[in-house]
Amino acid sequence: MGKEKFVYNIHTLRYEKVEETRKERIMRILGFLSAALVAGGLFTLVIWELFPSPKEKAVRRELEQMKVQYAALNEQLARMDKVLANLQDRDASVHRMLFGMDPIDPDVWNGGTGGHQSYSEIVNYSGTGQLIKATREKADRLQRQIKLQSESLDTIIALAKEREKMLASIPSIKPVQPDKLSRKVTLLSGFGYRIHPIYKVRKLHTGIDFGAPRGTPIQATGDGTVVKVEHKRTGYGNSVVIDHGYGYQSRYGHMQRIDVKVGQKVKKGQKIGLVGSTGTSTAPHCHYEIIYKGQKINPIQYCMDGLSPEEYEELVKMAETANHSFD
Numbered sequence: 408m409g410k411e412k413f414v415y416n417i418h419t420l421r422y423e424k425v426e427e428t429r430k431e432r433i434m435r436i437l438g439f440l441s442a443a444l445v446a447g448g449l450f451t452l453v454i455w456e457l458f459p460s461p462k463e464k465a466v467r468r469e470l471e472q473m474k475v476q477y478a479a480l481n482e483q484l485a486r487m488d489k490v491l492a493n494l495q496d497r498d499a500s501v502h503r504m505l506f507g508m509d510p511i512d513p514d515v516w517n518g519g520t521g522g523h524q525s526y527s528e529i530v531n532y533s534g535t536g537q538l539i540k541a542t543r544e545k546a547d548r549l550q551r552q553i554k555l556q557s558e559s560l561d562t563i564i565a566l567a568k569e570r571e572k573m574l575a576s577i578p579s580i581k582p583v584q585p586d587k588l589s590r591k592v593t594l595l596s597g598f599g600y601r602i603h604p605i606y607k608v609r610k611l612h613t614g615i616d617f618g619a620p621r622g623t624p625i626q627a628t629g630d631g632t633v634v635k636v637e638h639k640r641t642g643y644g645n646s647v648v649i650d651h652g653y654g655y656q657s658r659y660g661h662m663q664r665i666d667v668k669v670g671q672k673v674k675k676g677q678k679i680g681l682v683g684s685t686g687t688s689t690a691p692h693c694h695y696e697i698i699y700k701g702q703k704i705n706p707i708q709y710c711m712d713g714l715s716p717e718e719y720e721e722l723v724k725m726a727e728t729a730n731h732s733f734d
Contacts, residue, residue: 477542484545491552498559506566511559516552575675576651578628580712582659582695583617583682613703614658614696615710621663621691623682627673628657628695628709636669643694644686647679657706660694661685 415422499510627649634656635648643660647667650656663683667673684691697706 481542481545484542484549487549488545491549491556495552495556498556498563501563502559506563506570508566511555516555572630573653576630576653577655578651578657578697578706578709580626580628580675581617581710582625582628582657582693583619584624584626614660614694615706616692616694618690618692619682621682621684623691623693624678625659625662625680625682625693627675627677627679629655629675631655631657631673633667633669633671633673633679636665636667638665639686642686644688645680645683646686646694649673649679654700656698658694658696658698660696661688661692663691 411424495511495516502508502510629649629651631649631651633647634650635646637643637646639645643658645662645665646658646660647662647665648656648658659679661683662680662685665680667679673679682691682693688694695706697704697709
């Protein structure tokens with residue numbers, strides 16, 4: 408039997424038994440249960456904090472390890488950032504010095520990615536949101552810069568290949584093989600006004616005459632395509648014209664024999680015929696011309712192979728000396 412409760416009634420001047428309503432009974436029970444639940448929850452939290460379960464211990468160890476790995480990841484991203492910055496500086500130097508073009512625009516290189524909502528699903532994480540957002544931003548920036556650098560290197564490779572092609576094409580060697588040419592260049596008539604050997608008048612000589620024995624191989628002075636082959640009794644005699652691209656052509660005259668045909672692709676150093684004395688010529692030699700954008704220019708600047716600086720200086724002096732030409 409429950410404990411009964413009495414209250415003194417001042418009107419009746421006697422003690423009366425208190426009857427608890429059903430609602431009051433329910434509220435009392437609910438209050439008790441609520442207090443018990445709160446007390447139990449607090450007790451459980453204290454127990455979990457002071458005495459974690461093996462599973463909780465494993466989770467905590469994993470979280471600590473993740474913190475260590477996360478710090479290492481950020482250090483690695485920082486190192487990658489420095490390496491990429493150094494690579495970009497070297498890339499800019501290559502562009503400026505070798506190819507004469509502007510490097511990557513700094514505003515493009517340092518520009519951001521995405522928008523304000525790019526990391527909206529992250530920043531709401533309490534405690535870690537801003538940290539993860541900063542790391543994601545750094546990784547996205549590195550990814551974008553790597554893509555820019557890759558495209559820049561592709562450009563450099565394309566430019567290098569084109570430059571390599573251009574260097575191979577522009578005439579840069581003598582038409583007569585060095586071992587067959589007089590190293591003392593005593594048998595040479597250069598570009599400029601000369602006394603014509605047949606007409607005995609002062610006339611512009613539009614090339615260089617390389618004296619060499621009849622039958623000496625003549626070589627293409629650069630990569631190109633044969634655009635003209637002539638067989639004449641006067642003038643250049645048997646001659647070949649090669650188009651090297653980039654505005655350059657080369658002509659080889661007075662040949663004894665021609666070994667190429669129109670439309671044929673030739674490489675620098677490839678034999679195209681033999682030294683002769685055909686056409687208007689007084690001795691076996693190769694008359695060599697350089698035509699740049701339709702104008703005949705002095706070939707001496709395009710004959711730098713196989714000579715020491717002293718010999719090249721002598722070659723230039725001999726080419727500038729007014730004398731008789733061979734044609």
